[in-house]
Amino acid sequence: MRKCVATVSVSGTLTDKLDAIAAAGFDGVEIFENDLLTCPLPPEEVRRRAADLGLSIEMYQPFRDFEAMPELDLRRAEHKFRVMERLGAGLLLVCSNVSPRALDDDELAAEQLRILADRAAGHGIRVAYEALAWGRHVHDYLHSWRIVRLADHPALGVCLDSFHILSRGPDPIGVEAIPADKIFFLQLADAPILAMDVLQWSRHYRCFPGQGGFDLPGFLSHVLAAGYRGPLSLEVFNDHFRQADARRTAVDAMRSLIALEGAAHPAAAPDGFAFAELTGADLDGPRAVLAALGFTRSGTHGTEPAELWEQGRARIVLNHTGQAPALGAIGLETPDPAGSLRRAESLIAPPLPRERAPGEAPIHAVTAPDGTQVFFCRTAQPYGRREDFTPAAPPAGPITHIDHIALTQPWHHFEEAELFYRSVLRLRPQESLEVPDPYGLLRSRAMTGPAGGVRMVLNVAQVGGAGLPAQHIALACDDLRALARRLRAEHPGLLLPIPANYYDDLAARHGADPELRELGVLYDRDEDGEFLQLYTLTHGRVFIEVVQRIGGYQGYGAANAPIRLAAQRAH
Numbered sequence: 401m402r403k404c405v406a407t408v409s410v411s412g413t414l415t416d417k418l419d420a421i422a423a424a425g426f427d428g429v430e431i432f433e434n435d436l437l438t439c440p441l442p443p444e445e446v447r448r449r450a451a452d453l454g455l456s457i458e459m460y461q462p463f464r465d466f467e468a469m470p471e472l473d474l475r476r477a478e479h480k481f482r483v484m485e486r487l488g489a490g491l492l493l494v495c496s497n498v499s500p501r502a503l504d505d506d507e508l509a510a511e512q513l514r515i516l517a518d519r520a521a522g523h524g525i526r527v528a529y530e531a532l533a534w535g536r537h538v539h540d541y542l543h544s545w546r547i548v549r550l551a552d553h554p555a556l557g558v559c560l561d562s563f564h565i566l567s568r569g570p571d572p573i574g575v576e577a578i579p580a581d582k583i584f585f586l587q588l589a590d591a592p593i594l595a596m597d598v599l600q601w602s603r604h605y606r607c608f609p610g611q612g613g614f615d616l617p618g619f620l621s622h623v624l625a626a627g628y629r630g631p632l633s634l635e636v637f638n639d640h641f642r643q644a645d646a647r648r649t650a651v652d653a654m655r656s657l658i659a660l661e662g663a664a665h666p667a668a669a670p671d672g673f674a675f676a677e678l679t680g681a682d683l684d685g686p687r688a689v690l691a692a693l694g695f696t697r698s699g700t701h702g703t704e705p706a707e708l709w710e711q712g713r714a715r716i717v718l719n720h721t722g723q724a725p726a727l728g729a730i731g732l733e734t735p736d737p738a739g740s741l742r743r744a745e746s747l748i749a750p751p752l753p754r755e756r757a758p759g760e761a762p763i764h765a766v767t768a769p770d771g772t773q774v775f776f777c778r779t780a781q782p783y784g785r786r787e788d789f790t791p792a793a794p795p796a797g798p799i800t801h802i803d804h805i806a807l808t809q810p811w812h813h814f815e816e817a818e819l820f821y822r823s824v825l826r827l828r829p830q831e832s833l834e835v836p837d838p839y840g841l842l843r844s845r846a847m848t849g850p851a852g853g854v855r856m857v858l859n860v861a862q863v864g865g866a867g868l869p870a871q872h873i874a875l876a877c878d879d880l881r882a883l884a885r886r887l888r889a890e891h892p893g894l895l896l897p898i899p900a901n902y903y904d905d906l907a908a909r910h911g912a913d914p915e916l917r918e919l920g921v922l923y924d925r926d927e928d929g930e931f932l933q934l935y936t937l938t939h940g941r942v943f944i945e946v947v948q949r950i951g952g953y954q955g956y957g958a959a960n961a962p963i964r965l966a967a968q969r970a971h
């Protein structure tokens with residue numbers, strides 16, 4: 401189906417927006433009136449630019465507060481029609497009246513809309529009527545359809561907007577009752593589930609499909625079942641996107657539509673971590689931590705200044721490039737690396753250009769929007785580039801594998817990162833959490849793969865805070881108390897100190913366990929099991945966490961996150 405986006409969804413001037421939207425591969429745009437009014441170019445020039453970029457102008461919007469008024473006002477409408485003729489736009493969006501002067505009179509609304517549509521038809525223009533969720537009298541899509549049916553004019557139909565419909569109720573089955581030729585346009589937006597005024601929710605928190613909590617695939621299936629075959633158009637009002645780079649947002653938008661259509665290459669989901677790669681000019685700190693945790697250096701790279709450290713199935717590459725230590729790459733085990741790469745590329749992830757020396761293994765890798773390199777490695781042969789290293793038998797020890805990877809995002813790129821990892825790696829998002837930090841608030845969302853082998857946590861510094869918070873690698877351990885005991889004895893100063901007040905409260909919540917306090921281990925428990933955590937100190941932008949899951953515990957110790965953040969700040 402044709403893919404479109406409303407100009408309000410990306411940042412910049414109208415010409416910047418059109419360039420970015422075209423570069424991301426869209427077929428058309430809805431021109432938001434404010435974008436035209438603030439543009440120095442005449443409508444004819446906007447029309448020419450769009451055409452040169454291969455973009456159709458599908459709709460001009462919005463025309464407000466028209467129907468069910470005590471008196472009919474066609475003067476404004478006639479002006480819009482002339483602008484639309486100059487733009488070459490054939491569809492005008494009329495959104496339901498919010499004026500206190502509007503009358504609660506469907507007959508009148510239908511009559512005035514019929515007259516409007518008739519005038520529009522004289523200009524070769526059609527009118528799409530949209531129920532805003534906060535419309536004065538019309539706020540339900542079925543109500544807008546009743547009025548359109550009453551008006552009964554061939555140039556009048558409805559515009560369905562997933563936000564207005566799903567923000568009012570979860571079951572849009574009624575869409576199927578609307579004849580396809582009366583659905584003139586379809587606007588798609590997702591949103592996080594929030595309990596707030598619907599207008600504020602719509603104007604500030606909309607996001608692209610797959611970035612929020614609405615069931616967009618279910619919604620779209622109803623619209624398709626109704627027989628609609630017109631454009632899929634994204635209409636997103638979002639405070640973050642208004643400030644982000646337009647080209648990035650447009651690619652993010654296109655990725656959301658590809659994922660929503662189910663058009664991404666259907667590769668099997670990754671089922672574990674093959675490795676994590678730390679980059680930095682000076683990696684002595686992380687190297688000492690790995691050695692203390694019982695890792696051994698099992699290989700050095702043939703052509704890159706890189707070392708492989710292993711313990712159990714946990715593999716960490718130290719790559720001496722870049723500046724301060726950071727998490728530069730993750731490797732995922734997948735049954736079909738070439739298929740996973742194709743999936744990522746079908747979701748607009750740029751493949752990683754890496755020069756290969758003769759004899760080096762082929763790589764299947766992309767760069768995520770946040771700059772992290774994502775490698776796909778064959779499951780049975782865990783480290784895809786292992787051939788590049790001189791291998792040794794991985795030592796056994798208490799660390800068994802990588803439990804999860806936590807990446808941090810700048811606040812205006814959180815939705816983009818979430819959609820990218822979720823769609824490319826086929827992860828299921830869990831609930832989003834807000835964690836207090838002494839100088840801000842951290843928003844956090846965990847995502848898990850189908851078999852539980854891939855767990856990722858995305859964090860964002862929501863407010864304040866000094867720069868980007870750290871990223872981390874969490875290692876799974878089968879005897880965390882024993883490991884902590886040994887680390888305390890042999891490597892004093894390696895672990896993050898935890899305040900005594902935490903243990904006093906923990907004792908009150910879960911019963912006293914003096915060993916936890918003595919070892920500086922954090923603890924959580926739920927209906928499914930128990931969780932132990934310890935942290936090493938931060939180097940550059942990274943630190944290492946060690947966790948032990950006991951029973952069926954599936955969480956990440958959310959209750960302990962504020963304690964950890966404050967302890968890291970204190971350090």
Ligand SMILES: O=C(O)c1ccc(O)c(O)c1
Binds near residue numbers: 495
């Ligand atoms: O917030 C608004 O006013 C507005 C305008 C046009 C739309 O299509 C819409 O969904 C909302």
Ligand SMILES: [Mg+2]
Binds near residue numbers: 530561587635
């Ligand atoms: Mg809309």
